[in-house]
Amino acid sequence: MELEEISKKVRKDIIQMIYEAKSGHPGGSLSCTDILVYLYFKEMDLKKDKFILSKGHAAPALYSVLSQKGIIDKKELKTLRKATGSLEGHPCIKTKGVEVSTGSLGQGLSVANGFALAKKLDKKPGYVYVLLGDGELEEGQVWEALMTANKYKLDNLVIIVDYNGLQIDGSIEEVKTLDNLEEKIESFGINVICCDGHNMTQIGLALAEAKQNSTATCILANTIKGKGVSFMENSASWHGKCPSEDEYKKAIEELG
Amino acid sequence: MKSTRKAYGEFLALLGEKNKNVVVLDADLAEATQTKMFRDKFPDRHIDVGIAEQDMVGTACGLALSGKTVFASSFAMFLAGRAYEQVRNTAGYSHVNVNLCATHSGLGVGEDGATHQCLEDIALMNAIPGMTIFQPADDTATKKILEYCLKIDGPKYIRLGRNDVPFVYSEDAKFEAGKSNVFGDGENGTIFASGITLAIALDAQKELKEKGKNVRVVDLYSIKPVDKEMIIKCAKETELLISIEDHSIIGGIGSIISNVLTEEYPKKLIKIGVNDKFGKSGKAEELYKLYGITKEDIVNKF
Numbered sequence: 001m002e003l004e005e006i007s008k009k010v011r012k013d014i015i016q017m018i019y020e021a022k023s024g025h026p027g028g029s030l031s032c033t034d035i036l037v038y039l040y041f042k043e044m045d046l047k048k049d050k051f052i053l054s055k056g057h058a059a060p061a062l063y064s065v066l067s068q069k070g071i072i073d074k075k076e077l078k079t080l081r082k083a084t085g086s087l088e089g090h091p092c093i094k095t096k097g098v099e100v101s102t103g104s105l106g107q108g109l110s111v112a113n114g115f116a117l118a119k120k121l122d123k124k125p126g127y128v129y130v131l132l133g134d135g136e137l138e139e140g141q142v143w144e145a146l147m148t149a150n151k152y153k154l155d156n157l158v159i160i161v162d163y164n165g166l167q168i169d170g171s172i173e174e175v176k177t178l179d180n181l182e183e184k185i186e187s188f189g190i191n192v193i194c195c196d197g198h199n200m201t202q203i204g205l206a207l208a209e210a211k212q213n214s215t216a217t218c219i220l221a222n223t224i225k226g227k228g229v230s231f232m233e234n235s236a237s238w239h240g241k242c243p244s245e246d247e248y249k250k251a252i253e254e255l256g
Numbered sequence: 257m258k259s260t261r262k263a264y265g266e267f268l269a270l271l272g273e274k275n276k277n278v279v280v281l282d283a284d285l286a287e288a289t290q291t292k293m294f295r296d297k298f299p300d301r302h303i304d305v306g307i308a309e310q311d312m313v314g315t316a317c318g319l320a321l322s323g324k325t326v327f328a329s330s331f332a333m334f335l336a337g338r339a340y341e342q343v344r345n346t347a348g349y350s351h352v353n354v355n356l357c358a359t360h361s362g363l364g365v366g367e368d369g370a371t372h373q374c375l376e377d378i379a380l381m382n383a384i385p386g387m388t389i390f391q392p393a394d395d396t397a398t399k400k401i402l403e404y405c406l407k408i409d410g411p412k413y414i415r416l417g418r419n420d421v422p423f424v425y426s427e428d429a430k431f432e433a434g435k436s437n438v439f440g441d442g443e444n445g446t447i448f449a450s451g452i453t454l455a456i457a458l459d460a461q462k463e464l465k466e467k468g469k470n471v472r473v474v475d476l477y478s479i480k481p482v483d484k485e486m487i488i489k490c491a492k493e494t495e496l497l498i499s500i501e502d503h504s505i506i507g508g509i510g511s512i513i514s515n516v517l518t519e520e521y522p523k524k525l526i527k528i529g530v531n532d533k534f535g536k537s538g539k540a541e542e543l544y545k546l547y548g549i550t551k552e553d554i555v556n557k558f
Contacts, residue, residue, distance in 0.1 A: 093350040100321060100352075104345040110311045111346060114318015117303065121279065121324065141342070144308035148315060152303075 003200045006068060007037045011228045012255045013064035013077060019248040021081035024089070027238040029061040031164040031197070031223040032131060038203045039129055040065045048126030050099050050115050054108020055133035055162060056090035057240070062098075063087055071097040106139025108132065109159060113148050116157040116216075127211065131160045135167030138176045143188065149216040150189030158210045159190070159218040162197065164225035166236040182220060190218045197221030229254055257420035260451070261359040263398035264416055265290025268327060271402075272298045279303060279319050281328040283312045288418075289329040289359045309334040313342035313356070320354040325406065331365070332358035332415060336377035347411040348384040355405050359416045361391075362502030363530065363547060364452055366418070366540040373535035379507020381413040382480050388433055389479040391415040393454035396425040397477055404431055415451060415479075417502075419540050422455045424475075436483035442470030445496035447554060448487070450476045450509050453500040456544075460554035469558050471496075476509050487516045497525045498557055502549060505529035528553050 010033050018024035032055070039051060046069075053062050060080060067074045072087075072095065079085025087095060090103025099115070102108045112130035119126060136142065149157055161181075169175050178184070182192045191213045195206040203221065210217035225239070226232030229251040243251055272278050272294050281303045286292040295302035303319075305312045309330050316328035329335070335358040336343065347354050358377060365373045381387050388410060392398040398416065405412045429437065440461060449457035457473045464471050472494065474486055491497060497517075499510040510527030517523050530547050544550050 100317065100346065101349045104341060107310075107314050107342055107346050110314020110342075111318040111321070113311075114315040114320070115322055116318075117315065118279075118319045118322030118324050121301065121319075122322075141308075141310045141314070144305070144311035145314065147308070148305045148311055151306075 003037055003041055006041055007034050008255055009068065010037060010061060010064040012252060014060045015229065015243065015248060015251045015255065017060045017063070017077050017080045018242055020078055022242050023081055024060055024242060025057040025240045026229070026232055026243070027166065027225040027235070028055060028133060028162065028164065029058045030227045030229065030232065031225045032058050032162040033061050033227065034198045034200065035131060035160055035162065035203060035221055036061050036065045038200055040069055042204065043207055044129065045126065048124070050126070050128045052099055052102060052108045052112050052130040053091055054102055054130050055105065055136055056103030059089065059091050062091060066097040105133065105136040106141040109142055109145035110148070112157060113145055113152070113154060116154040117152055119156055120152070127156050127158055129158045129160065131162060134161055134163045134165065134172055134178060135175070137161065137178060146185065146188040146190055153214065154216040155214050157216040158207065159216060161218060161220050162223050163220050164223045166225045166234070166239065168236065168239050170236050185218050190216050192218050192220060194220045194222065197223035198227055257422055258395045259418060259420050260392050260394065260398045260416040261290045261418060263395040264357055264359070264402065265293035267399045267402045268294040269297055272301065275325060277325045279324045279326050281305065281312050281316045281326065283307055283309045283330045283334065285330055288331070289357070291329050309339040310342045313339045314346055316354050317346045317350065317352045320352045321350070327355045327357055329357045329359060331372060332361035332374035332377045333372055336380050336413065337374055340380050343411070344384050348387060351386050351410050353409055355402070355412050355414060357414045357416060360418045361415045362417070362452070363535050363543040363549070364417045364419050364502055364540045365535070366543065367537050369537035370534040375504040375530045375535060376507060377415065378479055378503050378509065379511070382507065382512065386410050387480060388412045389415065390477055391451040391479055392477055393451055393475055394421055394424045396423065396427065396429055397431060400429065400431045401477065408433060417452050419452065421452055424454060424458065431477060433478050434481040434483055435478055436486045437475040437477065438486065439473040439475070440471065442472045443494050444469040445471040445498060445558060446490035446494045447471055447473045448476055448497070448499040448509060448513055449473060450479060450501060452502050453549065456549070456551050457500055457554065460551045463551060463555050464558055479509060479512065482512050482516065484516050484520065487513055488521050491517055491521045491523045496558060497523060498528060498554060499525060500528040500549060500554060503529055505531055526557055
């Protein structure tokens with residue numbers, strides 16, 4: 001199946017899961033869908049590579065991808081956020097395919113550094129991929145971790161930022177601003193590559209380039225929050241909101 | 257006399273030789289936490305993340321989840337305090353097999369004062385599900401407890417001290433999660449101690465004996481899980497119950513003992529420790545006097 005087709009399925013799953021759970025985060029799940037699909041269906045060798053979803057609120061996207069990879073049962077998707085269910089609102093290590101519990105923002109990159117360091121110490125092959133939100137970069141721990149990634153020249157680490165420009169209280173620019181983000185990260189000794197986070201070819205090229213570098217790389221993937229559902233696109237209000245019945249139907253229809 | 261942090265450093269340096277899988281992390285305090293002893297011998301397996309304790313905890317977890325045997329150190333204030341949420345949400349929630357070794361706990365920090373004297377770390381760590389907490393009282397206890405930690409799963413918090421403490425234990429002493437060690441079998445009272453206060457309690461026991469009071473001392477080196485059976489046994493067998501700790505009495509071993517007593521065998525407990533206050537600068541011994549954590553404070557209760 002084409003990657004784009006898989007993305008479409010994942011996006012429908014996201015809407016379905018959040019609608020059934022009556023809560024969740026559609027905006028940031030839809031924005032990172034293509035990145036996750038590329039990683040899991042084209043990029044990663046799950047026998048030796050690891051992935052951490054540091055922006056844990058995009059859990060529905062991860063769960064859908066895991067189910068389509070056959071790592072978790074598709075039936076589990078219906079249990080998202082339910083007291084009797086197995087899928088937590090934010091990824092929990094108890095779920096198959098989840099390497100570490102995440103969701104409290106800013107913590108995933110440090111863990112990814114630990115994974116990458118362990119591989120180096122043990123001379124093991126493979127890459128560690130970690131996906132962060134752009135708003136998440138406001139957490140100080142991320143910058144502590146970038147310094148560590150630089151110090152240990154973690155060339156087996158690929159950091160991806162889902163750069164959708166929006167966070168809960170509004171646009172990144174309004175809330176805190178990430179002026180000159182590319183330069184900021186570069187000044188920490190990390191390679192930066194920019195790409196269109198919805199274009200599979202560009203994502204692939206960025207990842208290929210990242211693996212050529214001799215230190216850690218950060219891919220700034222330009223994305224659209226709520227991508228794929230017209231009324232959710234570029235709207236901070238869809239960060240953590242469940243669609244109504246009408247909205248749900250419209251979203252599914254749009255996603256085809 | 258030897259500090260438990262020094263015992264920790266010696267343990268790591270020795271373990272590093274036997275076990276190549278060991279990785280030690282520090283946050284710019286390797287001299288103070290004594291992880292320098294490991295660093296000097298195994299620089300490639302000593303990860304110094306700089307003054308970034310939150311990052312250190314996450315990195316330690318990543319290494320541990322990859323199968324490494326991990327020890328991470330800083331002062332109690334920064335490891336349990338500053339990085340609390342990382343310990344809770346990453347190490348705790350993912351039940352990571354990591355050893356968090358906090359040195360410079362309590363008033364014992366001394367001259368650096370309140371900002372560096374963590375008096376709440378036991379309370380914080382105790383509230384995290386699945387956390388195991390140890391507080392060794394001397395050199396032997398430290399090394400044996402750390403050795404024991406290699407055998408148990410999940411996150412461990414080991415509370416160590418800055419200052420030299422007397423040698424209390426012999427080589428055949430045993431340490432196990434959920435157990436304690438008892439000194440004496442007096443029935444006039446029980447003194448529950450842990451870490452640096454064990455030596456104070458044993459001194460008080462000696463003085464009380466001279467005064468005709470026979471008390472027993474219980475070393476609660478395992479704080480979580482705590483030795484409930486021993487607490488109940490002592491409550492049944494002895495008259496006066498006292499706890500003494502270099503920690504806030506809110507959430508420290510006194511609180512933990514109280515919880516057991518209220519549920520199992522209601523009896524009064526006199527809590528000696530820091531009473532809802534911040535610390536201050538001064539020599540450790542002066543501070544213990546000032547805050548009422550001395551042998552005399554125990555003896556006076558009888």
